[in-house]
Amino acid sequence: MxxxxxLSIFGIxxxxxxxxxxxxxxxPVVLLFLAVALGATLLDWxxxxxxxxxxxxxxxxxxxxxxxxxxxxxxxxxFSRRYVINENANLAEYYSLLLFALVxxxxxxxxxxxxxxFLGIEIMSISMYxxxxxxxxxxxxxxxxxxxxxxxxxxxxxxxxxxxxxYGATGAFYLTDIADAAIRMEPGTAPLLLxxxxxxxxxxxxxxxxxxxxxxxxxxxxxxxTVFTSYMSTVVKTAGIAAFYKxxxxxFGGVYDQWFPTVVAITVLTLIIxxxxxxxxxxxxxxxxxxxxxxxxxxxxxxxxFNDRSENAILFYSLxxxxxxxxxxxVLKYVADExxxxxxxxxxxxxxxxxxxxxxxxxxxxxxxxxxLTGGFFGKLFLFSAALEKDLLWLIVVAVLMSxxxxxxxxxxxxxxxxxxxxxxxxxxxxxxxxxLISLVxxxxxxxxxxxLFSNLL
Amino acid sequence: MLTALLIxxxxxxxxxxxxxxxxxxxKVAFGAALVELVLGVWAWINFAPNASTQFLLNEPxxxxxxxxFKVGMDGISLxxxxxxxxxxxxxxxxxxxxxxEKPSSFYALILFMQTGLVGVFxxxxxxxxxxxxxxxxxxxxxIAGMWGGENRVRVTFKFFxxxxxxxxxxxxxxxxxxxxxxxxxxxxEVAFYQLILDAGTQSWLFWFLFIAFAIxxxxxxxxxxxxxxxxEAPAAGxxxxxxxxxxxxIYGVLRWLLPVVxxxxxxxxxxxxxxxxxxxxxxxxxxxxxxxxxRLVAFSSVSHVGLIAAGLxxxxxxxxxxxxxxxxxxxxxxxxxxxxxxxxxxRIGTRExxxxxxxxxxxxxxxxxxxxxxxxxxxxxxxxxxxxxxLLLMGVYxxxxxxxxxxxxxxxxxxxxxxxxxxxxxxxxxNDITRGFTDLTFTEKAVLVPLVVMVFWxxxxxxxxLSLSEPSVLxxxxxxKR
Numbered sequence: 009m010x011x012x013x014x015l016s017i018f019g020i021x022x023x024x025x026x027x028x029x030x031x032x033x034x035x036p037v038v039l040l041f042l043a044v045a046l047g048a049t050l051l052d053w054x055x056x057x058x059x060x061x062x063x064x065x066x067x068x069x070x071x072x073x074x075x076x077x078x079x080x081x082x083x084x085x086x087f088s089r090r091y092v093i094n095e096n097a098n099l100a101e102y103y104s105l106l107l108f109a110l111v112x113x114x115x116x117x118x119x120x121x122x123x124x125x126f127l128g129i130e131i132m133s134i135s136m137y138x139x140x141x142x143x144x145x146x147x148x149x150x151x152x153x154x155x156x157x158x159x160x161x162x163x164x165x166x167x168x169x170x171x172x173x174x175y176g177a178t179g180a181f182y183l184t185d186i187a188d189a190a191i192r193m194e195p196g197t198a199p200l201l202l203x204x205x206x207x208x209x210x211x212x213x214x215x216x217x218x219x220x221x222x223x224x225x226x227x228x229x230x231x232x233x234t235v236f237t238s239y240m241s242t243v244v245k246t247a248g249i250a251a252f253y254k255x256x257x258x259x260f261g262g263v264y265d266q267w268f269p270t271v272v273a274i275t276v277l278t279l280i281i282x283x284x285x286x287x288x289x290x291x292x293x294x295x296x297x298x299x300x301x302x303x304x305x306x307x308x309x310x311x312x313x314f315n316d317r318s319e320n321a322i323l324f325y326s327l328x329x330x331x332x333x334x335x336x337x338x339v340l341k342y343v344a345d346e347x348x349x350x351x352x353x354x355x356x357x358x359x360x361x362x363x364x365x366x367x368x369x370x371x372x373x374x375x376x377x378x379x380x381l382t383g384g385f386f387g388k389l390f391l392f393s394a395a396l397e398k399d400l401l402w403l404i405v406v407a408v409l410m411s412x413x414x415x416x417x418x419x420x421x422x423x424x425x426x427x428x429x430x431x432x433x434x435x436x437x438x439x440x441x442x443x444x445l446i447s448l449v450x451x452x453x454x455x456x457x458x459x460x461l462f463s464n465l466l
Numbered sequence: 467m468l469t470a471l472l473i474x475x476x477x478x479x480x481x482x483x484x485x486x487x488x489x490x491x492x493k494v495a496f497g498a499a500l501v502e503l504v505l506g507v508w509a510w511i512n513f514a515p516n517a518s519t520q521f522l523l524n525e526p527x528x529x530x531x532x533x534x535f536k537v538g539m540d541g542i543s544l545x546x547x548x549x550x551x552x553x554x555x556x557x558x559x560x561x562x563x564x565x566x567e568k569p570s571s572f573y574a575l576i577l578f579m580q581t582g583l584v585g586v587f588x589x590x591x592x593x594x595x596x597x598x599x600x601x602x603x604x605x606x607x608x609i610a611g612m613w614g615g616e617n618r619v620r621v622t623f624k625f626f627x628x629x630x631x632x633x634x635x636x637x638x639x640x641x642x643x644x645x646x647x648x649x650x651x652x653x654x655e656v657a658f659y660q661l662i663l664d665a666g667t668q669s670w671l672f673w674f675l676f677i678a679f680a681i682x683x684x685x686x687x688x689x690x691x692x693x694x695x696x697x698e699a700p701a702a703g704x705x706x707x708x709x710x711x712x713x714x715x716i717y718g719v720l721r722w723l724l725p726v727v728x729x730x731x732x733x734x735x736x737x738x739x740x741x742x743x744x745x746x747x748x749x750x751x752x753x754x755x756x757x758x759x760x761r762l763v764a765f766s767s768v769s770h771v772g773l774i775a776a777g778l779x780x781x782x783x784x785x786x787x788x789x790x791x792x793x794x795x796x797x798x799x800x801x802x803x804x805x806x807x808x809x810x811x812x813r814i815g816t817r818e819x820x821x822x823x824x825x826x827x828x829x830x831x832x833x834x835x836x837x838x839x840x841x842x843x844x845x846x847x848x849x850x851x852x853x854x855x856x857l858l859l860m861g862v863y864x865x866x867x868x869x870x871x872x873x874x875x876x877x878x879x880x881x882x883x884x885x886x887x888x889x890x891x892x893x894x895x896x897n898d899i900t901r902g903f904t905d906l907t908f909t910e911k912a913v914l915v916p917l918v919v920m921v922f923w924x925x926x927x928x929x930x931x932l933s934l935s936e937p938s939v940l941x942x943x944x945x946x947k948r
Contacts, residue, residue: 374604379600379604379630380596380597380598380599380600380601381597381600381601381604385597385600386528389593389637389641392637392638392641393531393641393644393645396638396641396644396645397645401638401642404638404641405638408634408635408637408638411634412627412630412631412634415626415627415630415631416627419623419626419627423611423619423623426608426611426612427611427612427618427619458527459527459528460526460527460528460529460530463528463530463531464528464529464530464531
């Protein structure tokens with residue numbers, strides 16, 4: 009809660025900082041804001057509280073996911089340095105929007121009332137629509153923003169419709185009340201409740217980019233400036249999946265059997281579409297877009313299995329996936345800016361010209377592919393464990409096959425970097441970004457070697 | 467503690483090697499590998515020859531899930547570790563004549579792989595085993611992919627996808643087994659050994675586990691990645707792959723398949739035996755037709771591994787002990803063969819058998835070493851190959867007479883392709899290509915002499931090694947027949 013208030017104030021303050029002549033001061037200020045917000049978040053650890061007549065409540069679940077989101081934002085920002093140097097005039101506004109989006113994200117993990125969930129989604133989405141179009145002279149960025157806005161608002165409407173139906177069926181917006189009503193009224197005989205649940209589910213599925221509502225992802229990711237794409241695929245996704253999990257566990261945990269078939273179908277579809285879609289891409293950025301779809305699928309495995317391992321598995325996976333994805337987008341940004349394209353070929357020979365960038369990218373790809381020594385491996389292991397505890401062996405077989413497909417496209421980057429002749433000269437990277445990349449690599453390896461530190465936080 | 471040191475030291479040394487600029491890296495790496503050898507021998511000296519697991523380290527890893535970082539060595543593990551620590555320094559020494567690009571990365575990767583290998587051979591927890599299993603794979607992928615021949619990218623990629631695909635199934639099986647353990651679950655080896663699962667479950671678990679090991683060894687028909695990868699990888703990479711890494715698969719069967727799903731094994735062992743024996747004959751016949759020396763040895767490796775695999779599934783003492791000693795012999799022989807091929811290739815720039823001839827005339831030392839290793843490979847009595855193949859064939863014969871008879875063809879066929887290669891390469895008239903061939907240098911001798919010594923040591927006194935593994939193998943058989 010403190011972090012919501014702090015980040016809102018910081019966002020407004022930041023707009024005023026934008027009036028100063030030197031744009032260089034902006035980033036340190038925002039980093040400071042985020043660090044303060046992170047500290048304030050962690051202070052709530054083990055101190056559950058509720059606010060506004062229990063519309064919001066902080067517990068370890070919300071603190072954990074808030075921390076992951078704030079930390080991700082902290083890691084993403086250093087890669088936006090190019091924007092500071094370039095003539096981009098509206099930097100302060102974009103940073104403020106990032107902070108506001110974060111506020112929305114935090115609301116999505118602390119809600120106890122569906123209205124707050126809706127507010128959170130809206131606050132986050134509207135900020136993202138603008139950021140998708142922030143490279144306003146680029147036609148692709150405009151297209152991304154327009155697509156994202158039109159479809160996003162449509163699906164927000166669907167969520168709202170679903171919330172209304174749920175209210176109609178149960179007479180409540182509070183998760184606990186809905187849970188009571190859902191168990192009492194035997195959902196098989198309550199079409200209104202099921203319809204409402206389905207609509208909310210469809211809406212959130214869109215927000216996390218899971219199939220069959222994933223179709224916006226590649227285009228929007230491609231057009232959006234890379235730093236914000238990185239934000240979309242980590243912070244937004246984490247908030248979405250955490251909100252999804254909270255909804256299903258707190259409000260509909262009692263009627264698991266009713267929603268299981270739908271969710272498991274979405275999971276399998278997402279895994280297959282995400283992974284198969286990524287194989288044919290030649291652009292790294294589009295590949296990462298499809299890869300983000302596939303990871304939404306992996307995360308949903310934990311949701312599908314829904315047991316006492318799920319929460320921790322989702323948290324661990326979100327962190328591992330977030331850290332690796334930020335590193336990948338970070339390196340991609342430097343390579344694409346310098347070599348003028350985000351195709352695989354522009355990564356050729358990066359191992360020779362920029363060993364550090366190549367190494368960071370390699371670790372990120374290994375982690376996303378789920379190879380040991382990286383956090384991604386244990387992330388997958390914990391997800392699979394959650395599913396196997398529910399005896400969903402066939403789901404694991406699908407996931408395993410898709411992981412093998414994943415290795416194919418992630419390794420294409422590694423092959424380009426180490427086994428092809430250089431496609432250009434050395435790329436210069438500023439010290440802050442270098443430091444961030446090293447931290448991301450260290451964190452990924454730490455999660456891969458001593459997973460016990462992160463695996464049972466909740 | 468000693469086990470942890472054996473695992474950690476190469477990784478630390480790898481970091482050290484990364485800091486060394488230029489070709490000095492190879493000397494530092496060699497030094498580090500020698501230290502590891504000393505550690506290994508130290509473990510051997512302090513090893514009490516019984517069935518217990520020694521040098522145990524058991525620390526919580528993912529404590530709340532009951533997953534322990536548990537490593538230690540019994541006789542079987544110790545033999546594999548000894549093989550690793552013996553071969554790695556020789557493999558590093560064998561590269562001294564090459565000046566690879568980016569030497570520090572190359573040697574750091576070799577040492578890093580050693581960490582994975584020792585980890586695999588000493589892991590006593592399924593997830594630790596899987597962890598090191600993949601840790602060993604990543605370095606060899608880069609070694610083969612960055613320093614290999616022309617088609618290296620395509621070939622190593624196939625190899626990587628193939629092996630990871632297999633091991634993911636193993637992972638799924640491990641997770642499943644983990645949940646079958648009673649109480650607060652455990653993934654320790656002993657916990658898996660105590661599981662009583664019904665035959666239907668064991669039946670599919672068997673294939674989930676076996677496919678990972680079968681691809682690694684490789685057993686026919688999962689071998690298609692192997693000849694290409696062996697011939698495209700740089701010599702050191704081929705030696706690591708064939709000398710040590712292939713044993714990971716065999717060791718995996720021994721430790722994580724046979725005792726874990728004994729009912730699955732009894733259902734499927736005939737199928738696997740038939741596949742393995744097809745592999746023996748198939749590998750040998752294709753080897754006869756090869757023109758490229760490296761490919762010839764690669765296919766001969768398919769053949770030899772087929773026999774080891776067959777021996778494993780006989781589930782009798784001769785078969786398993788034969789597999790143990792043959793793993794050592796095969797490691798020694800195949801590394802020696804690939805090194806000799808590398809020597810020939812670096813002297814005359816080709817591996818084509820047809821292009822050579824008369825090399826013996828200038829090179830007495832090379833010829834003797836080559837012949838000894840070759841006779842070891844074709845299992846001449848008094849050499850290491852004989853001990854292993856004899857025990858293995860005896861085991862297979864006990865299992866089924868006909869299978870034993872067919873598997874026995876390996877000795878005849880092996881002699882055909884090996885002696886034919888030796889005759890064409892070493893004897894006959896010298897030609898323009900082989901005329902200036904010089905004999906071994908000092909470092910080359912330093913690699914080959916220890917290998918030749920091992921050929922005779924295992925051949926003349928196999929008990930040094932058999933006695934180490936015997937108690938553990940017997941104990942393992944008890945577990946399998948529980």
